[in-house]
Amino acid sequence: MFTIGEFARHGRVSVRMLRHYDATGLLRPAYVDPATGYRRYTAAQLSRLNRVIALKDLGFTLQQVAEILDEKVTTDQLRAMLRLRQAELETAMATAADRLTQVEARLRSIESEGRMPTDDVVLKTLPTVRVAEVTGVAPDFDTITPVIQPLYEELFRRLAAAGIAPSGPGIACYEDVPDGGVLVHAGVEVTAPVQEDDGLRVVDLPPVEQAATILHRGPMSAILPTVQTLGRWIESNGYRSAGYPREVNLEVPANQDDWVTELQEPVRRA
Numbered sequence: 001m002f003t004i005g006e007f008a009r010h011g012r013v014s015v016r017m018l019r020h021y022d023a024t025g026l027l028r029p030a031y032v033d034p035a036t037g038y039r040r041y042t043a044a045q046l047s048r049l050n051r052v053i054a055l056k057d058l059g060f061t062l063q064q065v066a067e068i069l070d071e072k073v074t075t076d077q078l079r080a081m082l083r084l085r086q087a088e089l090e091t092a093m094a095t096a097a098d099r100l101t102q103v104e105a106r107l108r109s110i111e112s113e114g115r116m117p118t119d120d121v122v123l124k125t126l127p128t129v130r131v132a133e134v135t136g137v138a139p140d141f142d143t144i145t146p147v148i149q150p151l152y153e154e155l156f157r158r159l160a161a162a163g164i165a166p167s168g169p170g171i172a173c174y175e176d177v178p179d180g181g182v183l184v185h186a187g188v189e190v191t192a193p194v195q196e197d198d199g200l201r202v203v204d205l206p207p208v209e210q211a212a213t214i215l216h217r218g219p220m221s222a223i224l225p226t227v228q229t230l231g232r233w234i235e236s237n238g239y240r241s242a243g244y245p246r247e248v249n250l251e252v253p254a255n256q257d258d259w260v261t262e263l264q265e266p267v268r269r270a
Contacts, residue, residue: 001030007041011049026052026066051078058085098145101221120215121233126208126246126264130194131171132159133187133201141174141182145221148172151186158200159188167191170249173205205246211264212239219256220247226263234267242266 008015021027022039027048029039048069055065058081134155138147152170159166168189175183187205195202212234216226227245234241245265252259 001040004039122213126211128207129205131187132190133185138182164192172247174244208266212267213264216261239267240270242268
């Protein structure tokens, strides 16, 4: 048997926590010396301790943990619960990381106000371009990233299944949804015939007479300063925006810091 200190070390918990679990009836010692009151635990009790800690980390109260354990939760059931909680935590971490990146981009935009170069903006005429695309709806423009990434994965899966090979860069387009939100078009340039098959569409993006364009270098999560540079150029040069900019992925290496994306925003004279 283990003393309470030894059991605490093997279970990676505090002695105080074990005493609390004893007081609440959640994990009783295997033996208590009647003369000294010293608690003794067995190695077999580590199994129950592991379940107590795991369920507590899932967000259950100690009373709920006791009720679950008393109902004899199986190892498979507990594993499923932990996997679900793991997925929830990973999603929360990814969302928090993306939000932090957006905050940093907003801060850089604020810090560079009034001194961001706009001479990299070029007016272009955009020809008709054929793309294969899939679409999805994001609640707002701040939540584009978690929507567009799975869309591109789905797009390339469907292209492979259809035997269609990309012939040019990825092109993302956006439009407002009447009831709110943003319709996301995740596309890539192709030479296949125009078609629509089980959600995969091959369409021609119409030509644009005038588009203000600028190159963004780095991850899309840090694109805000570039977008605002483009907006300032459009206003100061007597133009008005005529829609969301297209995002053309010119270079997409493994390291997102090395990405090169061209923003192509349709404009007209103010």
